[in-house]
Amino acid sequence: MGTPLAEERVAAFEARHGVRLPRSYRTFLREIGNGGIGPHYGLLPLTRWYVHDIPATTERLGSVFALEPTDSVATDWARLRYLQNNPPYAGTLTVVDRGCLEVTLLVISGPARGRLLDTDLKDLATPPTFHPQPDFLTWYENWLDTLPGGELVPDFRHQRLGGYEELIDTLADSGSACERQAAAYTLGGRHPLTDRARDVLVQALADDPDRRVKMDAARTLTELDSDAAAQVLASALRDPDHWVRRRALVHLLQVTNDETAYGAAARELLQDENPNVRMAATDLLGRAGWSSHGNP
Numbered sequence: 518m519g520t521p522l523a524e525e526r527v528a529a530f531e532a533r534h535g536v537r538l539p540r541s542y543r544t545f546l547r548e549i550g551n552g553g554i555g556p557h558y559g560l561l562p563l564t565r566w567y568v569h570d571i572p573a574t575t576e577r578l579g580s581v582f583a584l585e586p587t588d589s590v591a592t593d594w595a596r597l598r599y600l601q602n603n604p605p606y607a608g609t610l611t612v613v614d615r616g617c618l619e620v621t622l623l624v625i626s627g628p629a630r631g632r633l634l635d636t637d638l639k640d641l642a643t644p645p646t647f648h649p650q651p652d653f654l655t656w657y658e659n660w661l662d663t664l665p666g667g668e669l670v671p672d673f674r675h676q677r678l679g680g681y682e683e684l685i686d687t688l689a690d691s692g693s694a695c696e697r698q699a700a701a702y703t704l705g706g707r708h709p710l711t712d713r714a715r716d717v718l719v720q721a722l723a724d725d726p727d728r729r730v731k732m733d734a735a736r737t738l739t740e741l742d743s744d745a746a747a748q749v750l751a752s753a754l755r756d757p758d759h760w761v762r763r764r765a766l767v768h769l770l771q772v773t774n775d776e777t778a779y780g781a782a783a784r785e786l787l788q789d790e791n792p793n794v795r796m797a798a799t800d801l802l803g804r805a806g807w808s809s810h811g812n813p
Contacts, residue, residue: 520707522546522563530563534578539631541652542612542623552705556660557615562705564740566610582608582627586634586647594644605641609634612653623653681707681714688734689717694727701733710741719749728758735761735768743772747779754782759791766798770805780807 527546531537538546552562566578583597584590597605606622613621618638622645624630631652636645650656679687679700684707688700701721704714721734735753738746746768753765766786773779784807786798802808 520551521548522551527563536578536625538625539623539653541631541654545653545657555657556613556621558613560657561612561614562740563610564705565736577607578610578625580607580626582606582624582629584645585628586632590647591644595642606636606645621648679703681711685711685714685717688721688730694725694730697721697725697727697730698733701730701737705733705737705740710745715742715745719745722749722753728761731756731758731761732764735764739768739772747773747775751779751782754786759789759794762786762789762791763794763797766801770801770807774805776807783807 524547527538527543546563550560552560552565554560584593587593608626609622609624611620612623612633615621615635619635620638621633621635624632624634629647633648633650633653633656634645635648637643648656650659681704684700684704688697688704691697691700701718704710704718707714710718715738718734718738722731722738725731725734731753735746735750738749750765750769750772754762754769756762756765763786766783769779769783783798783802786794787802789795789798
């Protein structure tokens with residue numbers, strides 16, 4: 518289980534997004550853990566409240582998620598999607614990544630505040646499915662009750678058990694790309710970063726032969742040390758793997774708005790050899806307000 522969050526860290530997240538987290542989820546973060554063992558690929562730490570490289574806006578969590586858990590969910594969802602200007606899941610945060618763009622969300626604002634729901638981000642026209650439990654702790658306890666023999670089996674792709682130094686050693690020295698990836702991902706819930714952890718993550722992003730390790734190293738650096746992340750992410754914009762180039766741009770725009778320092782390198786991706794990178798760069802740089810032709 519991830520290390521519990523201090524009150525000031527939870528309060529800082531709430532202040533940044535203009536929200537108050539539901540009491541049950543807040544209790545879990547403060548007293549039990551910040552992410553860790555859970556359904557599917559496990560519980561996400563609070564820093565990963567959005568997934569799949571969708572850049573966040575400061576207003577998204579504070580927006581009202583208007584859907585109610587009633588028998589008319591399908592009809593209401595169609596009407597709300599037609600009327601609302603916000604992204605369809607504004608007012609929610611991601612607590613579980615179930616794979617293939619399927620996620621479990623926690624409602625932060627609106628009539629269903631505190632409830633959890635499942636949705637498929639590949640098909641936004643299909644309404645989400647609400648879990649029956651009234652709050653996060655009840656939902657998590659129910660999941661624990663369903664485990665065979667009550668045993669926790671840490672077989673989740675993106676998590677790894679072990680102490681802080683063990684995770685760093687695994688990332689630095691393991692011959693298994695899967696183990697290195699899991700270590701890079703799991704370090705994201707072990708704050709703050711030590712100097713050694715930071716150095717190993719930077720080295721992994723720069724030199725690891727597996728793109729999955731690089732991308733999770735980029736994610737963890739972005740979440741826990743934005744100052745260290747910016748320069749190495751800018752270098753990763755020229756990585757030989759197009760997936761890494763795209764992820765580096767996503768995370769770079771999360772940690773800096775310094776177009777003077779990083780705009781030229783970022784704009785090179787508008788001419789990238791890979792069409793998916795070009796499309797992503799056009800979208801992401803446009804959202805960030807970075808010009809497509811350099812500073813005037």
